[in-house]
Amino acid sequence: MNKTVRIALVALLCMGAAACTKKEVKPQPVAPPPVVAPVAPVSDGKYTPADLDTDACLRQRVVYFDFDKSEIKPEFQAIMACHAKYLQDRPTAQIRLEGNADERGTREYNLGLGERRGNAVSSALQADGGSASQLSVVSYGKEKPVCREHNEDCWSKNRRVNIVYTAQ
Amino acid sequence: MIKPMRKISSSFAVILLALAAMLTGPVAAQSLNVDIVGGVKTATPIVVVPFSQQGGAPLSTDVADVIRNDFNRSGKFRALAKSDIVEQPSRGADIKFATWRLLKQDYITVGRISDAGSGMLRIEYELWDVNKQSSLLAQAYTVPAGDLRGVAHQIADQIYEKITGVRGAFWTRMAYITAVGLGNNTTYSLIVADSDGYNPQVVARSRESLLTPRWSPDGKKIAYVSFESGNSNIYIQDITTGARQLVESHPRGINGAPAWSPDGTKLAVALSYVGNLEIFVLDLATHQETRLTHNLAIDTEAAWAPDGQSIYFTSDRSGRPQIYQMPATGGTPQRITFQGQNNLEANVSYDGKQLAMVQGNGNVYRIAIMDRSLGDQVRFLSPGPLDESPSFAPNASMLLYASTEGRHGVLYAVSADGLVRQRLVLSDGDVREPAWGPYRQR
Numbered sequence: 342m343n344k345t346v347r348i349a350l351v352a353l354l355c356m357g358a359a360a361c362t363k364k365e366v367k368p369q370p371v372a373p374p375p376v377v378a379p380v381a382p383v384s385d386g387k388y389t390p391a392d393l394d395t396d397a398c399l400r401q402r403v404v405y406f407d408f409d410k411s412e413i414k415p416e417f418q419a420i421m422a423c424h425a426k427y428l429q430d431r432p433t434a435q436i437r438l439e440g441n442a443d444e445r446g447t448r449e450y451n452l453g454l455g456e457r458r459g460n461a462v463s464s465a466l467q468a469d470g471g472s473a474s475q476l477s478v479v480s481y482g483k484e485k486p487v488c489r490e491h492n493e494d495c496w497s498k499n500r501r502v503n504i505v506y507t508a509q
Numbered sequence: 510m511i512k513p514m515r516k517i518s519s520s521f522a523v524i525l526l527a528l529a530a531m532l533t534g535p536v537a538a539q540s541l542n543v544d545i546v547g548g549v550k551t552a553t554p555i556v557v558v559p560f561s562q563q564g565g566a567p568l569s570t571d572v573a574d575v576i577r578n579d580f581n582r583s584g585k586f587r588a589l590a591k592s593d594i595v596e597q598p599s600r601g602a603d604i605k606f607a608t609w610r611l612l613k614q615d616y617i618t619v620g621r622i623s624d625a626g627s628g629m630l631r632i633e634y635e636l637w638d639v640n641k642q643s644s645l646l647a648q649a650y651t652v653p654a655g656d657l658r659g660v661a662h663q664i665a666d667q668i669y670e671k672i673t674g675v676r677g678a679f680w681t682r683m684a685y686i687t688a689v690g691l692g693n694n695t696t697y698s699l700i701v702a703d704s705d706g707y708n709p710q711v712v713a714r715s716r717e718s719l720l721t722p723r724w725s726p727d728g729k730k731i732a733y734v735s736f737e738s739g740n741s742n743i744y745i746q747d748i749t750t751g752a753r754q755l756v757e758s759h760p761r762g763i764n765g766a767p768a769w770s771p772d773g774t775k776l777a778v779a780l781s782y783v784g785n786l787e788i789f790v791l792d793l794a795t796h797q798e799t800r801l802t803h804n805l806a807i808d809t810e811a812a813w814a815p816d817g818q819s820i821y822f823t824s825d826r827s828g829r830p831q832i833y834q835m836p837a838t839g840g841t842p843q844r845i846t847f848q849g850q851n852n853l854e855a856n857v858s859y860d861g862k863q864l865a866m867v868q869g870n871g872n873v874y875r876i877a878i879m880d881r882s883l884g885d886q887v888r889f890l891s892p893g894p895l896d897e898s899p900s901f902a903p904n905a906s907m908l909l910y911a912s913t914e915g916r917h918g919v920l921y922a923v924s925a926d927g928l929v930r931q932r933l934v935l936s937d938g939d940v941r942e943p944a945w946g947p948y949r950q951r
Contacts, residue, residue: 453807484718
């Protein structure tokens with residue numbers, strides 16, 4: 342029973358997310374991409390691998406965090422929901438969550454912090470319907486910064502979890 | 510107590526920047542550039558006269574230079590500049606003590622090098638007390654010509670011990686990690702070099718991050734973390750043979766933060782295959798893991814007390830990372846740091862009396878030393894803002910630590926009083942995570 346409620350919630354969230362993303366896309370005069378249609382029968386509402394490249398929500402693969410924090414901020418809930426739905430729709434899909442930290446603090450402690458963030462995303466994806474067997478977490482700590490300046494702007498870009506599909 | 514130290518640190522930072530800007534000499538015969546910053550007025554004045562050479566080809570190493578540099582970076586001695594050495598005796602009998610008394614020198618070292626045949630050199634030296642005009646040391650070595658720097662460090666160690674009563678630690682090595690290149694083209698290397706940065710040798714190389722090099726107590730092996738398989742794994746590598754052993758590789762979670770027990774039979778590690786990062790002790794003979802910590806916090810960065818009875822580690826169980834201590838066989842951890850927002854990465858002096866750590870306040874992370882014999886007083890050793898990886902010399906007279914200058918990681922060797930610092934810079938790329946090795950066997 343719980344599960345059905347959860348799925349219903351996920352579906353609602355996803356609809357919400359889709360609506361949001363549609364709004365973002367609207368201003369652009371876009372020709373509808375017909376290529377997707379034959380591959381993915383829209384009727385069953387399930388994600389297909391093609392959506393990973395085209396769906397505005399699924400294309401978002403980075404979750405950012407506050408300093409020394411691993412709570413998922415509200416603005417990333419929609420991303421959690423659509424990736425969780427993808428995992429549900431595609432039981433063979435696998436995600437590697439790569440946890441990262443900013444440069445403040447020591448390397449080993451930041452390995453722990455990166456993992457804590459990866460675990461937070463993993464928990465959120467599972468709460469939204471993903472399966473634990475589809476998720477793995479690796480922490481790089483502060484070893485893989487995307488930005489190398491010593492300021493908050495840069496640090497905020499490095500405090501992240503990358504969502505990496507290892508099987509679609 | 511702490512405020513004046515801060516002032517000293519920041520004024521040294523200014524001097525440091527000024528000196529860095531003036532640096533022109535190409536010291537970089539090898540990959541690390543070395544320069545000494547600061548000086549101490551109270552340091553003991555000593556003359557190290559250039560060693561005379563009888564016969565043979567000119568030597569590539571100036572033994573007296575090496576000894577002088579060792580003394581200067583120790584903070585305990587101030588070696589008379591080579592250009593001020595007005596007379597050059599090579600035997601005690603030829604020393605004119607009046608000259609050196611006039612120059613206010615307390616001690617004088619003289620020496621001579623001769624060809625011992627078949628590629629060997631004979632190095633003799635003497636240490637004299639200038640005021641008493643008495644001989645303190647007279648020793649001779651016969652070594653391969655390629656080992657002159659090693660001999661120079663050993664002479665510096667003997668003189669240091671004779672005068673201070675503390676065993677010298679110049680003839681030691683350090684390990685560190687370098688990262689050269691950008692992004693996916695970065696090459697990481699684990700390097701072992703002499704403690705003054707010379708003779709760097711590559712121990713391991715990887716396209717993925719290497720971190721946390723830790724010397725075995727006998728100085729023969731290094732444990733470290735490598736991401737070469739995609740996840741963090743712990744290896745132990747013999748630095749002379751290169752033979753390597755994978756000791757922790759749980760597919761799930763972190764395999765990190767290795768730390769040798771003082772007797773070399775165990776490795777404390779941080780593992781998270783149990784679902785959360787916890788401290789374990791790995792018996793290297795039986796490969797049995799014993800879990801020490803049990804809670805939902807990050808527990809990592811173990812460091813053994815020298816008696817092997819307890820373990821220091823970093824935990825954020827109180828909300829922020831702080832240093833805790835617990836029995837090495839398990840038990841209740843006690844928090845021991847209460848000053849500063851964050852305290853991480855404890856490193857223990859040989860006698861267990863001092864604990865070096867990284868203290869973070871706001872965005873400033875500095876090396877701090879807590880004196881366990883002085884009511885846990887804390888003093889700062891480095892100016893920050895992004896300093897880490899403190900590592901005591903085996904005699905605790907100096908420490909190495911990592912810092913950041915612009916986008917580059919650099920190393921510092923600092924005297925334990927914080928007054929003299931030596932910067933070690935890689936000409937191209939980052940250098941980080943220094944670990945000072947144990948005494949070498951004579």
